[in-house]
Amino acid sequence: MAKNKSILSEARQIERAVTLIGLGARMQVLERETDLSYERLLRLYKEVSGQSPSKGQLPFSTDWFMTWQPNIHASLFLNIHEYLNKSAALDEGDLIIKAYQLYLEHTTTQALEPLLSITRAWRLVKFLDTGMLTMTRCSGCGGHFVTHPHEIAKHYVCGLCNPPARAGKGKSAGGLTMQ
Ligand SMILES: [Zn+2]
Incomplete structure (x- = not known):
């Protein structure tokens, strides 16, 4: 049961990451809003968007x-x-x-x-x-x-x-x- 739950949870995490990538979110957002590892997010990012994520800091100023x-x-x-x-x-x-x-x-x-x-x-x-x-x-x-x-x-x-x-x-x- 616990296993099923974690697979479902992971599926939801991936779905969320894919949605965010599709909307153009930066890696920092994906890292904060999912539990997926940086490596997995990076692979997802390249697969979904067909390119590497842009580097650099998020805008910090208001x-x-x-x-x-x-x-x-x-x-x-x-x-x-x-x-x-x-x-x-x-x-x-x-x-x-x-x-x-x-x-x-x-x-x-x-x-x-x-x-x-x-x-x-x-x-x-x-x-x-x-x-x-x-x-x-x-x-x-x-x-x-x-x-x-x-x-x-x-x-x-x-x-x-x-x-x-x-x-x-x-x-x-x-x-x-x-x-
Ligand atoms: Zn007004």
Whole structure:
């Protein structure tokens, strides 16, 4: 029985790794979200994507999430993530995958380039877990957006309500809207 269980568990781990690779995740994400060895992940990666994984560190800074369009995409992803977290019984790895797939669907139906990669989405969730980033309600539209902690909610205005001047009227984040 224990053996069967471990085979099933391993099958699930492989399935998760394959899904993540298909979404373009970096090796660091696969290592953190599965129990598979680095060697097995590397083989899977090459088999699924047909190439070697890119080397190098993950982006460590929170700055990217604070720039205008990325912030709106990151906020959209996190709103989906929060919604799923409340409504579906998924563990954290599956939650990120499902939320990211829904984010991709959303950008596809709106004919937008998905600015947020799966690796950045994963990093974003970790930044929230460790309190380096948070969600703040916009005083203009009432939507929830990614901000640094300690943002004064009373005065916070999001990038959709207050796009930078260079964005031009009616082109807010390429048509992305927040429900
Ligand atoms: Zn707003």
